[in-house]
Amino acid sequence: MDRKFLLGIIALMISLTSFAQVGVNTETPAATLDVTANLSDATPEGVIAPRLTGDQLKAADSQYGTAQIGAIVYATAAVTTASTKTVNVTVAGYYYFDGTVWQMIIGGTEWLISGTTTDAQSDKVGAISRSGRVGIGTLTPATKLDIKADASGTGFKMVDGTQGVGKIMTSDTNGVGMWQTQWFYLPSFNLDLSTVTNGKTVNLYEVYSNQFTKSSNTKFVSNNAALTSIPDQPVYAVSQLDFAVTDYDDTVIKVTSIDNNGIMTYDVLRTNASPDSYINIICIVK
Structure with a gap:
């Protein structure tokens, strides 16, 4: 072997041992392995792992x-x-x-959210899984959006400028959520037609509240003794409701007004209502 070549190898080994740094495309490596891009030709750059x-x-x-x-x-x-x-x-x-x-290295585990930019530890409150599922209040989301609440709060909040008490969430044809006004028909009741007269009144709010709670409804019956109102349907205050009559048998009555307390004023035109007589009353949540 050429003596000069051998000395060169020995010198290189001593250099690598002394500095414990290797440079690729650089004579002054700044770390244990320093790879510098070679921009003088068209060869691909990068490091390929096994x-x-x-x-x-x-x-x-x-x-x-x-x-x-x-x-x-x-x-x-x-x-x-x-x-x-x-x-x-x-x-x-x-x-x-x-x-x-x-x-x-990327996406191998859940992305845990702690409320800071640091890795989440004991204060994890949610996760974004590699499968595209988002969990809030849970680290194991079972659906695309999985929200679990604790004693400190329930549900979620969506503010789009149309939100309001008692509104329900619906969607358009593209699945975009929006708040819509909630309304329901007034439960059935007997309207006093005993005499032909003008200016009779009926309290529509009492008709509504008496049938949705058992506090003043002696005919409210349930297998659950603790049940006090229809579930999933809150009993609204009169100030939270608007009342509207959409249609009625105008051969029997004439509705003249409804005030803010739900008092409907009507005239009785005849007392012998037919089986086909009707009145449609809607309660609209404000």
Whole structure:
């Protein structure tokens, strides 16, 4: 071997040993391995990690232990039948070994939200999974949007300028949510037609509230002794409701007005109402 060549190799070894730094495309490496892009030609740039399939990575399970913590590979395909170490190798991508299992570098675990830009620890309040599911109040979302509340609060808040007490959420043909006014028909009741007269009144709010609660309705019956009102239908205050008559048999009565307290004034035109006589009254939540 040429003596000068041998001396060059020895000098290089001494240099690498002394500085413990390797530079690619640079004579002054700034770290243990410093790779600098070569912009003087059209060759591709980058660092390629070892590439192997998930099954090949699994076959090498015995080769990875605590000494290989931090090892990085690129899995070109998911493992067919996972082992303990390759359980996370479900898609192609970069993985690093944490000493126990291979973890995907991007998207391998849930993105835990703690309310700060730091990694979430004991104060985790939600998760965004790799499968595209979002959890609020849960770390294991079971649907695209999974909201779980605790004793400190319930539900969610959507403010779009149309929100209001008692409104219900609907959607358009594209699935865009919006708030809509809630309304319902007044329950059935007997309207006094005993005499032909003008200016008779009926309290529509009392008709509504008496039938939706048992406080003043002696005919309210339920198998649940603790039930005091129709579930999922709050009993609104009179100030929260508007009342509207949409149609009626005008051969029997004539509705003249409804005031803000729900008092409807009407005239009785005849007392012998037919089985086809009717009046439609709607309660609208303000």
